[in-house]
Amino acid sequence: MNIDSRIELHTGNTMPVIGLGTWQIRGNVRNAVTVAIEAGYRMFDTSGDYGSQVGIGEALRETAIPRSTIYIVSKVEENEDAYDATTRNLDELGLDYVDLMLIHRPPKDGEIMEELWRDLIRAWQEGRIRDIGVSNFSEDQIRTIIERTGVKPVVNQIEWSPFGWSKRMADFCASNNIVIQSYSPLTRAQRLYDTYLNQIATKYGKSPSQILIRWNMQHGWVPLPKSDNPLHIKENIDVFDFELNPIDMAALDSLDEKFSAIAERPIYQLHREKGERRRYYELIKSVQKYSGFSDAESKDALDSAVATIAAHLEEEERLEFANQLPAELKEIAIAIHPSKETMKQDLFEQFTEIQEVDKSRAKKQLLCAWKALKGALSSGEIDHIRTRLPARAAKMLS
Ligand SMILES: NC(=O)c1ccc[n+]([C@@H]2O[C@H](COP(=O)([O-])OP(=O)(O)OC[C@H]3O[C@@H](n4cnc5c(N)ncnc54)[C@H](OP(=O)(O)O)[C@@H]3O)[C@@H](O)[C@H]2O)c1
DSSP: OOTTOEEEOTTSOEEESOOEEOTTOOSOHHHHHHHHHHHTOOEEEOOTTTSOHHHHHHHHHHOSSOGGGOEEEEEEOTTSOHHHHHHHHHHHHTOSOEEEEEESSOOSSHHHHHHHHHHHHHHHHTTSEEEEEEESOOHHHHHHHHHHHSOOOSEEEEEOBTTBOOHHHHHHHHHTTOEEEEESTTGGGTSTTOHHHHHHHHHHTOOHHHHHHHHHHHHTOEEOOBOOSHHHHHHHHOOSSOOOOHHHHHHHHTTOOOOOSSSSOOOSOOOOOTTHHHHHHHHHHHHHHHHOOOHHHHHHHHHHHHHHHHTTSOHHHHHHHHHTSOHHHHHHHHHOOOOHHHHHSOHHHHHHHHHTSOHHHHHHHHHHHHHHHHTTSOHHHHHHHHHHSOHHHHHHTO
16 A cells, blocks of 8 residues: 555545545645645545635645546535535535535435435536545445435445444445545544553554554545644655554554544444453553563463463353453353363463474463463452462462
8 A cells, every 4th residue: 555545436436545634624725735735645525514625626726736636525415405515516616526425414314315315316427526425324324325226325434433433334334345434533633642542653653643544544444634734734644654463453443432523423323342352452462561572472372371271171160261351362261172181281281282382482471471361360260260270380370
């Protein structure tokens, strides 16, 4: 992925992988857009109600960058005539087409929603809009407009960040070839101080904003960070020289707390996954803190330690042990079906077998994983596990 990368839509058209949000630009819109074009942005998100369309149009007319390489997203409101509003938006922008027009919010009434969509389809068929999509729509609302008109939106633009996203919506959009455009991807600066996010940012030598943007892009979602500060505008697109590793991606996924920076919560359905994944990744981080291992090695050590310990416990004890662990580790503990032989086997040797690493490394891994696990278990459970383990193992883990 590089600054010129584009994402393919189901209509065959393509869209840049990042765009500049222009809602509530306080200063001069034309200047902000000009700085952004120079920094490499090729997509601009606006709306009939943002007050930024005139400034965007001015900047586009001034730049030497061809219009065909720039992607403009605008929106019609739920209470207007979508066909007429399209004309009005184009006039304000001073353009003869936009690349994407969205319905800003779903109206409550299904009939009005269908009418809006049909009016957009009409403007699209006339060529004044290259693609059409929706914003703040739920799965059901998207299904409804597709069923009623046979035309699928290319995009659902929704509030989206590691602190507030929905696996269910992500899966629904992916399986329907609908691209998620992420609005308020920087949480409107409300979660940029998060300790966890900052730890990841420090590790990559990047800013929290850059991590949030990169997380979106690596998932195939299209972030629209807003800024009218030239330094921030440049910083937010300087995200093509690093890659978040799978563990950090998963750790960011786990930050979900259904956070919304917008006072009026979006209407799309959210899927609660509690803080389970976060607990898991906190344990991995804690193995890493004790050991200095890589992320992947810390995860392996933790998973193997749980598997090894579970293999030494009777079924009931194993369940008790599993119930205190985050979901991923619980699955590992429950999936084990120990034989009499494995229960008698030396804990450390068994761990070495699973890990296939040399003994001194294995010992360090097991001890560090145990140290981390202790934080997740009640003291009663720790004592209990120790009494059930072979003597040498119990001593090793004390
Ligand atoms: N479809 C919808 O219903 C909908 C709703 C909301 C938003 N949107 C779109 O999505 C865009 C982005 O969302 P948003 O404006 O709500 O919020 P956002 O992009 O999450 O956050 C913008 C805030 O972050 C600050 N910021 C930007 N870059 C930063 C950096 N590198 N370091 C520190 N702070 C930084 C900005 O301040 P500075 O300007 O001072 O940098 C601003 O206060 C909007 O502009 C709009 O285009 C769509």
